[in-house]
Amino acid sequence: MTDHRKLTPGKLIIASHNQGKVREIRALLEPYGVEPVSAGDLGLPEPEETGTTFAENALLKARASAEGADCVALADDSGLCVAALGGKPGVYTADWAERQWFEGDKGRDWYMAMGKVEGLLAEQGPDVDRSAYFICTLALAWPDGHSEIFEGRVHGNLVWPPRGTMGFGYDPVFQPVGMEPTFAELDPAQKQAMSHRADAFGKLVAGCF
Ligand code: IMP
Secondary structure (H helix, E strand, O other): OOOOOOOOOOOEEEEOOOOOHHEEEEEEHHHEEEEEEEEEOOOOOOOOOOOOOOHHHHHHHHHHHHHOOOEEEEEEEEEEEEEEHHHOOOOHHHHHEEEEEEEOOEEEEEHHHHHHHHHHHHHOOOOOOOEEEEEEEEEEEEOOEEEEEEEEEEEEEEEOOOOOOOOOOOHHHHHOOOOOOHHHHHHHHHHHOOOOOHHHHHHHHHHHH
């Protein structure tokens, strides 16, 4: 197994301004003696996600916080990759949901984003490959420039119409391999136990603690 730099007990910046993500990451890491603090709470700026890969974007966010706070920082970048669409929406998963509601009022419309994916699949006919995966890339960055990357995936198939009201994003159309319910029909604890994020965190914990 590759040797990874270990995380020592103490402060760890969660390089995210998304409170939901910060809460989830805090719960996952607290048993290991680290003290997670969010980049938002420290007033650290959020860099633009200009990378073309999940790893580049996760590293960009982790590095900005590690340098800004002179402390080790963790960031994640995630998305949905659809086989028949050559891996799209990929790093642009959140962008596909961007919508201008009114002048000056932008927001995310997940139903529209799921419909866009479905429309592109439908163009390829009824026998189109409906397989897809969610990916989560975690980047740890130290102030001395060292970094570690961990990647988790969960494979499934896209269904239409969307089903279920739990979860978020593309969960209502994602049916994990070997299961009948979509991610949005699963109990949150059940989803979290098998998700791409859990897979990536499992690798981080095995490598860095
Ligand atoms: P980011 O990692 O904040 O850039 O967001 C990537 C996007 O991928 C999110 O806004 C979600 O729409 C989507 N995504 C990531 N993980 C999941 C998931 O577990 N379920 C549904 N959608 C997800």
